[in-house]
Amino acid sequence: MPETKIGGAIARYLTVGGATVDLTSRLNVMTPPEPFATLAACSGCPASQEFSHWRLMWQLEGGQDEEHHPAAADKDARAWAQAHAEICRAMPRAIA
Numbered sequence: 001m002p003e004t005k006i007g008g009a010i011a012r013y014l015t016v017g018g019a020t021v022d023l024t025s026r027l028n029v030m031t032p033p034e035p036f037a038t039l040a041a042c043s044g045c046p047a048s049q050e051f052s053h054w055r056l057m058w059q060l061e062g063g064q065d066e067e068h069h070p071a072a073a074d075k076d077a078r079a080w081a082q083a084h085a086e087i088c089r090a091m092p093r094a095i096a
């Protein structure tokens with residue numbers, strides 16, 4: 001399975017086990033590519049979480065709408081990465 005092309009790491013958190021949790025932007029295939037989500041992924045264990053830049057908002061008059069909130073996604077991703085970094089004791093190694 002080919003790797004999805006992603007941009008450079010936005011942030012990197014060192015876990016207590018010595019691995020890292022990297023935040024990267026997930027890019028769509030449009031030209032030019034635009035980030036649609038922020039991905040937090042641990043290099044020491046399979047834990048990862050994707051935070052969409054698009055949020056489904058319920059409207060007062062009923063119905064729902066998608067709103068673009070990249071900063072909120074980054075904030076949630078950083079919080080997840082930090083929380084995982086504090087508890088993950090996996091050693092950084094490739095899974096055979």
Ligand SMILES: [Zn+2]
Pocket residue numbers: 015019042043044045046047084088089090
């Ligand atoms: Zn981990």
